[in-house]
Amino acid sequence: MNTSIARQIARIILEGFSDYRTRFTDITLGARDRFLKADWSAAQNSASDRINLYYVAVTDVMETLTSQVEESWFRNSDCWQDVHNAYLDLISYRTDPELAETFYNSIYRKVFKGEAVNPRHCFIQSEFDGFKVQSARGIYRSYFQDKYQKQGLVSLVGQILDDFQFELPWEYRRRDIRNIIHALQKTQPSWVKRSNVRVDVLKWVFFRNKAAYLVGRLVAGDDLQPFVLAVLNNEQGELYVDALLCENDCVSVLFSFTRSYFLVDARIPSECIEFLQTLIPEKNRAELYNSIGFFKHGKSVFYRDFLKHLQNSSDQFVIAPGVKGMVMSVFTLPSLDMVFKVIKDRFAPPKDISKAMVKDRYYLVKTHDRVGRMADTQEYSNLILPRFRFSDELLEELQQVAPSTVIVYDDKVLIRHLYTERRMMPMNIYVEQLVEDGNEQALDDVLNEYGRAIKQLAAANIFPGDMLLKNFGVTRHGRVVFYDYDEIIYLTECNFRDIPEALYPEQELSAEPWYSVSPGDIFPEEFPVFLFPDLAIRKRFNRLHGDLFTASYWRSIQQQITNGQVMDVLPYSPSLQLKKKYSDRPFHHKEEEPVV
Structure with missing residues (x-):
């Protein structure tokens, strides 16, 4: 292989990746301005645009390869050992080499689509696993309680707010400081009483939807506790x-x-992920990379972790519990908290969609605001798994419903x-379990x-x-999440109608509707x-959310959306909203807030 050609291919891939990262960063940096201007529609569009960037970048690189390198060279698998080595040399000086590896893999899979890797x-496997890149000035600011001992938490919290120059004034800074301290005193009394507490706050602001988040942690010795402030714009400057x-x-x-990705200027992604893992150690690295917008690398990290899990486990893939779907065949590995969804070759009536339409709807969910109610997915092609890890029942089903997608060999699938x-x-x-156990409070909670x-x-x-109900799942936090996307549509495309009154009793008894029904008509x-079907559960739900059974409710939401209103869906309980919770609290100190 001509090593100069290999270096040329490596440079083309790296230039494409560098261009992608520049455009990714430009959109990310624009989040601040959109937040300050309260331009919520632009915020939603930019989040979607940033996801699409990756696919555009891969397409651009493929076009460049085609125009600048003879196809007989870059389609020749024998040359890619040299390309790999040349690319590794080029990215070893970057602050985001792990992302660069993933981008390279995307190009490689595009070149050799459908072929074994x-x-x-x-x-x-990453060449940079365990390799740490650190910024020269650090990624967080530290606030030491003993430095503010005379002024107490008031000055410490005030300094945190002041260090983030948002260009807009605080609505009532004194009140916000007071509310934060009240919340700390109530929820973290043991931390407030300590004398050796340090607060670390990331220098980058995490933007998403209508909010900006200051993400940090409380530290005392080996003890850590999250410390995150949600900042909102009152839309009055x-x-x-x-x-x-x-x-x-x-x-x-x-x-x-279940949330959309944050827009945060994490120039050294691995360093950001390492900090976030100290706050929420139960989150794996794949989830955290996804959360800050690097979903393709999150996919790579999950795949590597998945391979390790297969090596260290022995259970079999089995059909996932629940009612079988008409569009997807779903299986799981009991020792892993994931499901795997394969689109069936044919859909029984009344499903009137194609595979392409199903993929489009899953991509819609990927790029849309998931508001904490739709599960994120990762898409894989040509996944090879050991046959002995599949149960006979699962293999039989997959070969029956998706023979064009699932190919079974002697030792692999x-x-x-x-x-x-x-x-x-x-x-x-x-x-069903709650009803069987007679747990009425938990039943009301999940229906709500x-x-x-x-x-x-x-x-x-x-x-x-x-x-x-079978199309919704319940998380470990008790949240209800939708996960069956083949029939989702934009609400504004629906026609919500009231059922017309019957002209005479025989009409109501008819098996067919006595009124016209057009495509897109929905009768709540x-x-x-x-x-x-269970009348008792129906009555419970009606008490909680009976308005969902009226066409007027749905039309009112449509009207708000049509009017351009971007509605608030907060990722935390209303009980945590400080203005509502502490607005009537008196000030404890003549000039500032209580000194602790």
């Missing part, structure tokens, strides 16, 4: 602190796989296309969550389509019987 030719998140579960939900998704307990099973999930999806301009009055 040679581990010597690409980065199946002022900012205020809406919430303090110190509980691990609250911060975990903030970085959930090739899956041409699948999605991975976090495993959750199907809501229908969860509800289900209704809130539907309403929050509607606020994000999403109509789930098939709202049966039909939801109760369709969703809740």
